[in-house]
Amino acid sequence: MRHEPVFDPERDPVQLRVDALNDRYRHHGATAVLERALGDAQVGRIALVSSFGAESVVLLHMVSVMDRDTPVLFIDTQMLFEETLQYQVDVSEQLGLTNVQILRPDPLEVQRRDRFGALHLSDPDACCALRKTETLERALAPYDSWITGRKRFQGGQRTDLEFFENEGDIRIKVNPLAHWAKEDVRDYMVNNRLPRHPLVSQGYPSIGCKPCTSKVGDGEDERAGRWRGRDKDECGIHFLDGKPVRAAPDAQHEEVAETAEGDTTMSERVIVTDDGFAADDWNGALAAPEDEDATAVLLPSDADPEVLRGRLDGLSLVAVEFPSFADGRGFTIARRLRLMGYKGRLRAKGHVIADQYAMARRVGFDEVEIDADLAARQPEDQWRRRSAWQAHDYQSRLRA
Template identity: 55%
Template sequence: MPRLPDPAAAAAIAATPVDAASRAEDLVREAAALDARHAGATAEELLRLALRERVAGDVALVSSFGAESAALLHLAAQIDPAVPVVFVDTGRLFPETLAYRDRLVAMLGLTDVRSVGPDDATEQRLDPIGALFARDTDACCGFRKVEPLDAALKPFRAWISGRKRYQASSRHDIPAFEATATHIKVNPLASWSMADIAHYMRAHALPAHPLVAQGYPSIGCAPCTSPVAEGEDPRAGRWRGQDKTECGIHVSPAGTITRNKA
């Protein structure tokens, strides 16, 4: 009698690099079609498409609860306060960020905020004294932020990002819909300017992140974030002095981490 194939082995064989590449290509085509179909849509319209109509499938919103996060979170909460919000607590964030998160969650009535981060065993193995950032920022971002976020996003087909074109030279051409190797990404605020964000936050009496007043227009982990001088790129204080401009969660369909184009 012929031996039946082992289901686990069959699944492993099915999950080949060719399949992954094909899926990434499909996502690129899908994102391009969505972007063309909804060209000119407002931020509110894009969020309704993502949260109510699920045009890209099951979706989560990823937020750093950083300098400009309140605007997107407020917009989303008006449509669906139960939207899954994924927050990555790297273990190296400013205390002000954690307090700001708690304040916004309560203020906006968000009911499904999921804080994720590296597990203790991984942190002890890779960064026992907390100094990995000083010698290998990509590795530090990888286990503290990228891997926990990847795991948190597995149940979802799409995720919502707060990136904007004005923020950095590496973000100047962000579309409303784009693809990664595994997900559709929705960027409802891509076309918003710094003035748009400021106007929206004033109009809705949204509190600013406490570090903004201290010269931090972009806020990440404490060891790798510094104040920005007037006239500098808003993200100039992130990994200052390096060509690194992204932590690694924003990658191309081929898995390439964005680097500075300036």
């Protein structure tokens, strides 16, 4: 990787870095934002995600000029136009891009969930999740940030787009062209004599998968041909206000439950340990800390652990609440409980993110309890990469 991040994710969560970057680059132009983003340590390891669609060549060209070794991630959903596949080969070669990575959906999952390639007809959100979102999520795992070609003028969920966005408290999304007008895109392509996607001249100003892209008529919005006739205008890859834009939340939960059902009895709650995800094996209730007879208690984030002094040996499980990933009081509670001599099972419960796993383990937690929604947004492999948590531990790295 070219740009190792210098930030500590535990102390510099995504939102703080996004705010700082937007402040720093607010008055810069598109090329300056992209150039700085490729080298800014607060942005960290970065990749360009490109569909090689109607306007993709602008960012591809900029990147090829600034650093042609930049990772370029191209998702081949296996439902694309032949013209797009050929355009990807031609443009990559013409621009001299050296690190284009072609990503495809997991073949076993395609076999299981869309054997006949017809899922887009019955449930396009599920199809996009399978073929795009999950594929991209796996590919982005090593990166702190990614570059998109989204622009405000495209409307819909994009009208308030900033240069830097918080993507689900996981990573940063960089939108260098956020403030460009349609004319800026056209002028850039003309001035740099860039090759156009062959389908543009055939009436496709926005190009996605073949079954979900139709021609656009005079006077129509340029994205009108995407998922025409459906209540859908995003593929599910993008997030809004730091939260994923998705289909009905219930459907998402059902999908997670269904996925888990085959291998575990994972419920709405997921327990994360050094071994990965598991169903919660604790079936008892969690009592209030004042309950003297309880063997398992739930400590609120503002609790004083002294309330448990004198009866720690009788407790099998202590769970500490995390109402928000930005609320670090639970880490202090855990550290104090261990210093007080608590030897039982200690659980962080609530909004703890994968980047905080090393910190949770270091202060004495044995496990983290998250809900299925967060587990879907931060899949097991993101946590597993922290399972050798001492290697991700900031203090340990300093001591090494």
